[in-house]
Amino acid sequence: MSTVEEKSQEVTEEQPDDATPVDPPEPPPATEAEPKGGILPAFLIGIVASLIVGWVVFPQLLYSKKRQPVDFNHAIHVREVGNDCAGCHYFREDGTFSGIPKLDKCVECHAEPIGISREEADFIEKYVATGTEVPWYVYAKQPPCVFFSHAAHIKMGHMECATCHGDIGESEHARVYQENRITGYSRDIWGHNISGYTRHTWESMKMADCARCHQKENVHQSSVQTKKGACFVCHK
Amino acid sequence: MKVGRRRFLAFGIGGAVGTALTPLPWKLMDDISIWTQNWPWTPVPPKGVVSHVNSVCTLCPGRCGITVRKVGDRVVKIEGTKGHPVNDGGICLLGLSGPQFLYGPSRVRSPLKRVGKRGEGRWEAISWEQAVSEVAKRMGELRAKAEPHTVGCLLPEDRGSVAQLFARLLTVYGSPNVMRRPSIEDTYEMALYQTHGIIGRPGFDLQKTTFLLSFGSGYLQGWGSPVHMFRAHSHLLSNSCRVVQVEPRLSISAAKADRWMAVKPGTEAALALGLCHVIVKESLYDKAFVDKHCQGFDAWTDEQGQKQPGFKELVLGNFTPATTAEITGLKQADIIELARNFAKASRPLAICGRGNGSVPGTLGEFMAVYALNALVGSVGRSGGVLALPEAEYLQWPAPEMDEVAAKGMQQQRLDGAGGDKYPLARYRTSYLAALLKGGGYPLKMLLVAGENPVYDLPGSTELKKALADIPFLVSFSSFMDETAAMADLVLPNHIYLERLEDVPPVFGLPKPLLQLCRPVTAPQFDTRHTGDVIIQIARALGGGVAAAFPWPDYESCLKQVLGGHFARLHKDGYLEGRVPELRFETASGRFEFINTEYKAKPAYTPVIPQGDKGVFPLVLTGYDSMRLAGGAVADSPFMVKSVDDTVLKKGDVLVEVNPHTAGQQGLAEGDAVVLATPAGRARVRVHLSHRVPPGMVAMPRGLGHTAYDPFIGGKGVNFNELIAPVPDPVSGLDAAWGIRASLTKV
Ligand code: SF4
Numbered sequence: 001m002s003t004v005e006e007k008s009q010e011v012t013e014e015q016p017d018d019a020t021p022v023d024p025p026e027p028p029p030a031t032e033a034e035p036k037g038g039i040l041p042a043f044l045i046g047i048v049a050s051l052i053v054g055w056v057v058f059p060q061l062l063y064s065k066k067r068q069p070v071d072f073n074h075a076i077h078v079r080e081v082g083n084d085c086a087g088c089h090y091f092r093e094d095g096t097f098s099g100i101p102k103l104d105k106c107v108e109c110h111a112e113p114i115g116i117s118r119e120e121a122d123f124i125e126k127y128v129a130t131g132t133e134v135p136w137y138v139y140a141k142q143p144p145c146v147f148f149s150h151a152a153h154i155k156m157g158h159m160e161c162a163t164c165h166g167d168i169g170e171s172e173h174a175r176v177y178q179e180n181r182i183t184g185y186s187r188d189i190w191g192h193n194i195s196g197y198t199r200h201t202w203e204s205m206k207m208a209d210c211a212r213c214h215q216k217e218n219v220h221q222s223s224v225q226t227k228k229g230a231c232f233v234c235h236k
Numbered sequence: 237m238k239v240g241r242r243r244f245l246a247f248g249i250g251g252a253v254g255t256a257l258t259p260l261p262w263k264l265m266d267d268i269s270i271w272t273q274n275w276p277w278t279p280v281p282p283k284g285v286v287s288h289v290n291s292v293c294t295l296c297p298g299r300c301g302i303t304v305r306k307v308g309d310r311v312v313k314i315e316g317t318k319g320h321p322v323n324d325g326g327i328c329l330l331g332l333s334g335p336q337f338l339y340g341p342s343r344v345r346s347p348l349k350r351v352g353k354r355g356e357g358r359w360e361a362i363s364w365e366q367a368v369s370e371v372a373k374r375m376g377e378l379r380a381k382a383e384p385h386t387v388g389c390l391l392p393e394d395r396g397s398v399a400q401l402f403a404r405l406l407t408v409y410g411s412p413n414v415m416r417r418p419s420i421e422d423t424y425e426m427a428l429y430q431t432h433g434i435i436g437r438p439g440f441d442l443q444k445t446t447f448l449l450s451f452g453s454g455y456l457q458g459w460g461s462p463v464h465m466f467r468a469h470s471h472l473l474s475n476s477c478r479v480v481q482v483e484p485r486l487s488i489s490a491a492k493a494d495r496w497m498a499v500k501p502g503t504e505a506a507l508a509l510g511l512c513h514v515i516v517k518e519s520l521y522d523k524a525f526v527d528k529h530c531q532g533f534d535a536w537t538d539e540q541g542q543k544q545p546g547f548k549e550l551v552l553g554n555f556t557p558a559t560t561a562e563i564t565g566l567k568q569a570d571i572i573e574l575a576r577n578f579a580k581a582s583r584p585l586a587i588c589g590r591g592n593g594s595v596p597g598t599l600g601e602f603m604a605v606y607a608l609n610a611l612v613g614s615v616g617r618s619g620g621v622l623a624l625p626e627a628e629y630l631q632w633p634a635p636e637m638d639e640v641a642a643k644g645m646q647q648q649r650l651d652g653a654g655g656d657k658y659p660l661a662r663y664r665t666s667y668l669a670a671l672l673k674g675g676g677y678p679l680k681m682l683l684v685a686g687e688n689p690v691y692d693l694p695g696s697t698e699l700k701k702a703l704a705d706i707p708f709l710v711s712f713s714s715f716m717d718e719t720a721a722m723a724d725l726v727l728p729n730h731i732y733l734e735r736l737e738d739v740p741p742v743f744g745l746p747k748p749l750l751q752l753c754r755p756v757t758a759p760q761f762d763t764r765h766t767g768d769v770i771i772q773i774a775r776a777l778g779g780g781v782a783a784a785f786p787w788p789d790y791e792s793c794l795k796q797v798l799g800g801h802f803a804r805l806h807k808d809g810y811l812e813g814r815v816p817e818l819r820f821e822t823a824s825g826r827f828e829f830i831n832t833e834y835k836a837k838p839a840y841t842p843v844i845p846q847g848d849k850g851v852f853p854l855v856l857t858g859y860d861s862m863r864l865a866g867g868a869v870a871d872s873p874f875m876v877k878s879v880d881d882t883v884l885k886k887g888d889v890l891v892e893v894n895p896h897t898a899g900q901q902g903l904a905e906g907d908a909v910v911l912a913t914p915a916g917r918a919r920v921r922v923h924l925s926h927r928v929p930p931g932m933v934a935m936p937r938g939l940g941h942t943a944y945d946p947f948i949g950g951k952g953v954n955f956n957e958l959i960a961p962v963p964d965p966v967s968g969l970d971a972a973w974g975i976r977a978s979l980t981k982v
Pocket of ligand 1: 293294295296297298299300323327328329330331332461462463
């Protein structure tokens with residue numbers, strides 16, 4: 001006989017005689033009694049675990065880490081080439097911005113190895129000798145839906161490069177490029193602090209960052225639809 | 237410790253609360269939204285070096301300067317060239333759509349030979365060598381049979397090197413049948429010749445005009461050079477110029493004018509003469525100009541010693557305000573007031589040619605408008621109408637004609653233009669359907685380049701049947717248009733963005749302007765420049781024909797015939813000419829109100845629309861819009877999308893009907909009806925509108941393509957299927973402003 005039947009027997013026996021006979025009650029679940037207590041700790045564990053996941057594990061998973069193809073030394077180039085950033089990142093005659101230099105710009109100086117470092121030899125062998133463009137990872141690359149003009153910011157807005165790009169010009173090694181596995185864009189866009197908190201203008205490059213400055217500088221704050229910044233300034 | 241359900245739930249809730257306190261959900265949401273915007277199939281411009289190339293848009297006769305933005309080799313955007321004398325940075329919807337034509341699915345990708353029945357759409361791709369030799373073989377056979385004149389050629393232009401290469405080919409081959417579609421440019425040319433004795437075209441100095449009187453010209457609907465007219469209109473507004481539009485329908489041009497004079501359809505010339513009447517009668521005309529420069533104002537004696545009535549008598553006798561009011565349906569007081577205001581303006585200008593100018597109109601009307609300009613002294617002065625003589629900018633070596641060619645060239649032209657009946661006309665292509673059926677002789681071969689007659693000529697239903705009877709039809713179209721679809725051979729040309737070609741002067745500009753269309757990108761498909769193909773056909777024909785084409789290719793030919801112009805054109809893209817001094821080369825050496833030689837004169841020639849009033853109680857008329865391309869080039873997919881749903885709705889075209897007329901016919905908004913005319917019938921829908929007067933049905937031109945691709949074709953009805961040409965008795969050109977029509981509910 002099962003336990004259940006025994007229990008039901010007991011109950012029946014305890015009933016007063018005059019009691020109307022009733023059907024045996026639903027048997028309780030066959031599991032052990034639910035342990036009482038321990039709910040708060042479980043709750044707290046849940047919180048702590050998710051905080052760890054959200055703040056520590058998630059960023060690790062979200063971004064892959066890639067090394068630049070060449071360990072580029074900005075500091076030395078600024079010193080040697082001169083003319084600050086514009087030595088390599090200049091405006092063409094027609095006002096367009098040259099962006100990241102193409103190989104032929106590098107070759108102007110690096111036709112032959114300069115110095116004896118392993119990196120230099122690799123660079124010459126892999127790219128200069130074969131005429132292959134260096135597939136740089138671009139920290140500041142924006143999605144194609146964003147129209148960005150360097151001329152408008154530097155020439156017309158008289159902004160400094162560092163306002164958006166920080167002190168990259170002083171770096172001696174290429175930073176690790178962290179690529180968002182979902183979007184394919186650099187971690188620099190959102191900012192390295194996963195909370196999105198920034199202290200300096202160059203620490204993130206999201207739309208809100210552009211908008212903040214556009215609002216402050218009153219750049220086309222004239223959209224008929226939104227009564228705010230005109231969307232078409234950046235989204236053509 | 238056992239986990240248990242409650243603890244598990246507590247852990248889960250804790251997890252959820254904790255997660256909400258991390259950036260994870262917000263960051264994920266943000267990333268996912270960016271991810272969704274960057275799916276690989278979302279169209280984005282390619283990466284690459286951005287460059288700009290200047291050229292000319294030749295999608296319509298407007299010939300705007302364009303600046304093409306490229307990323308790498310890909311054309312991504314076309315803009316108007318800033319500072320360009322035609323359009324100064326402006327562009328129209330059609331011009332903007334260039335990339336859709338360049339990369340669109342209706343391009344013909346290689347030479348094609350018909351293998352199925354005519355028009356069935358079954359083709360075999362062939363090599364260029366085979367294509368050229370098949371054309372040459374056919375032409376050779378006809379020439380051997382001494383029938384070279386049975387080969388015709390249909391072009392959009394007769395100026396420019398490619399058109400002249402075709403003309404040269406047909407001349408040395410022995411056929412006079414080079415044709416192009418006439419337009420108001422032809423009538424203006426005739427009127428200029430009759431009044432000034434100059435062969436050329438008028439230029440309009442709109443920048444300085446202070447009163448623009450337009451007799452039905454759609455100055456914001458594609459008349460003249462469309463974007464140039466938009467620019468000119470802005471100037472007119474900033475000069476506080478008064479604009480008066482004379483037109484039966486409230487078109488965009490009428491709506492934008494200061495005053496709309498709703499005349500009865502087809503009576504614009506009567507109003508022009510009525511205005512002349514008031515101006516003469518009240519002595520408001522420019523006496524100094526008339527005395528010094530004009531002939532035929534007063535009565536005169538001709539060479540035979542016969543007394544001829546002058547223009548003064550003509551208008552004073554016939555066009556009193558009362559008569560004019562009766563003809564035009566306007567009020568007498570309005571006519572008088574308009575005449576006074578026009579004459580008293582400092583630099584008034586009258587223009588004519590209805591809509592976008594594709595229907596030539598009557599010579600009498602154009603001469604009446606010229607006379608009106610002359611009366612107020614607006615001929616040859618700033619703000620008025622200028623005479624720009626035809627500049628022969630291409631220097632061709634004289635070809636040698638053999639016997640067959642000379643004999644062939646003596647044949648009458650099939651269209652009778654320039655013959656005894658219509659000595660003034662150069663081309664009468666609007667009647668092609670009738671000519672092919674009942675002309676002097678049958679056409680055995682037709683070369684069509686840059687034109688799409690099956691769509692674009694009036695009476696296109698009939699024309700389609702007539703073309704089907706031509707034994708050999710060759711199309712040089714870059715697109716699978718309605719004519720190419722019927723052809724035996726298609727020899728696709730490069731489109732304008734891929735080719736080098738001179739661009740002849742633009743109609744209506746105040747200065748002569750020669751331009752050069754330069755390739756902005758490499759040919760996308762196995763197409764070939766028609767200029768090269770003509771030279772190759774000539775070579776294959778051999779003998780005297782080949783001898784007239786000594787060039788190895790089109791480019792060297794162009795360089796030779798452009799001579800010194802080539803280098804400058806290549807550098808700057810265009811060359812502006814000078815405005816010549818005011819001069820007249822008529823027999824009298826003056827501006828002739830009535831031509832002393834031909835006796836052509838300003839006149840109101842009522843053009844009666846075809847059809848029986850009993851069967852067709854209404855009148856159908858076409859209208860033009862900048863959102864639709866009414867010409868040989870089809871509307872782009874982009875343009876089709878821009879059309880209002882009161883014009884095109886779910887593939888049905890809507891025709892405008894006055895609510896009063898609709899009431900009489902028992903029609904309501906959106907009703908499906910059969911619109912029938914003597915030329916054809918079509919299913920359309922009704923749109924009630926006060927823009928049109930009672931009794932009129934107005935339909936947009938430019939819809940109803942049946943070929944091309946699903947983005948262009950199958951939308952609405954082609955107006956040309958429903959209209960038929962009506963000749964002006966003097967010029968012989970098509971002057972139909974409408975056709976009788978009926979609406980029957982289905
Ligand atoms: S008006 Fe004509 S020439 Fe000018 S951009 Fe439009 S289609 Fe091209």
